[in-house]
Amino acid sequence: xxxxxxxxxxxxxxxxxxxxxxxxxxxxxxxxxxxxxxxxxxxxxxxxxxxxxxxxxxxxxxxxxxxxxxxxxxxxxxxxxxxxxxxxxxxxxxxxxxxxxxxxxxxxxxxxx
Amino acid sequence: xxxxxxxxxxxxxxxxxxxxxxxxxxxxxxxxxxxxxxxxxxxxxxxxxxxxxxxxxxxxxxxxxxxxxxxxxxxxxxxxxxxxxxxxxxxxxxxxxxxxxxxxxxxxxxx
Numbered sequence: 001x002x003x004x005x006x007x008x009x010x011x012x013x014x015x016x017x018x019x020x021x022x023x024x025x026x027x028x029x030x031x032x033x034x035x036x037x038x039x040x041x042x043x044x045x046x047x048x049x050x051x052x053x054x055x056x057x058x059x060x061x062x063x064x065x066x067x068x069x070x071x072x073x074x075x076x077x078x079x080x081x082x083x084x085x086x087x088x089x090x091x092x093x094x095x096x097x098x099x100x101x102x103x104x105x106x107x108x109x110x111x112x113x
Numbered sequence: 114x115x116x117x118x119x120x121x122x123x124x125x126x127x128x129x130x131x132x133x134x135x136x137x138x139x140x141x142x143x144x145x146x147x148x149x150x151x152x153x154x155x156x157x158x159x160x161x162x163x164x165x166x167x168x169x170x171x172x173x174x175x176x177x178x179x180x181x182x183x184x185x186x187x188x189x190x191x192x193x194x195x196x197x198x199x200x201x202x203x204x205x206x207x208x209x210x211x212x213x214x215x216x217x218x219x220x221x222x223x224x
Binding site: 004033035040042043044045048056058088090092098100101102103104105106107109 | 145147154155156157158159162202204210211212213214215216217
């Protein structure tokens with residue numbers, strides 16, 4: 001069974017631009033969660049999608065948004081990029097909402113210059 | 114805020130057991146203890162979880178104290194590949210809540 005796939009793995013963007021990251025969950029998993037990880041901050045929860053609906057949301061500004069498609073694949077978008085958005089963005093899939101056993105992708109390393 | 118307290122770093126000799134402690138004194142009766150690890154520049158990996166009883170799988174053992182206020186993750190024979198940050202999380206999946214991550218314990222396995 002294929003694992004969680006995130007694309008791209010690395011990305012360099014300029015301040016003010018927008019970016020879209022993609023996540024394909026494990027087959028059969030309907031929940032996808034997104035996290036931001038920066039040095040010293042640990043994993044910060046962005047949002048969770050289940051059956052194409054956002055079910056949980058973290059404390060991030062509206063520049064961060066996401067969506068989920070009918071095949072459970074998910075995308076997150078960050079608009080008007082800031083230097084502080086440089087981070088590792090991780091996607092996790094699980095069978096149900098708020099599942100404790102989550103499977104993570106390798107992440108997308110975003111650098112904003 | 115994370116509901117767990119872990120030492121920021123630990124060392125272990127290769128081949129020896131690594132015992133990683135976690136305090137969760139405010140754990141509720143319906144919250145499980147989950148452990149994950151994150152090897153450098155990779156996504157976190159689920160290790161094990163438990164409610165009350167001790168648990169063991171092919172990766173590790175989880176020992177939960179009788180009052181459930183603390184737990185220990187045991188890697189029985191640590192290898193260099195076990196060098197990672199280990200996260201202890203308390204979580205009640207039934208409430209559809211998100212996982213809340215602390216800073217974990219950075220375990221260095223030394224040759």
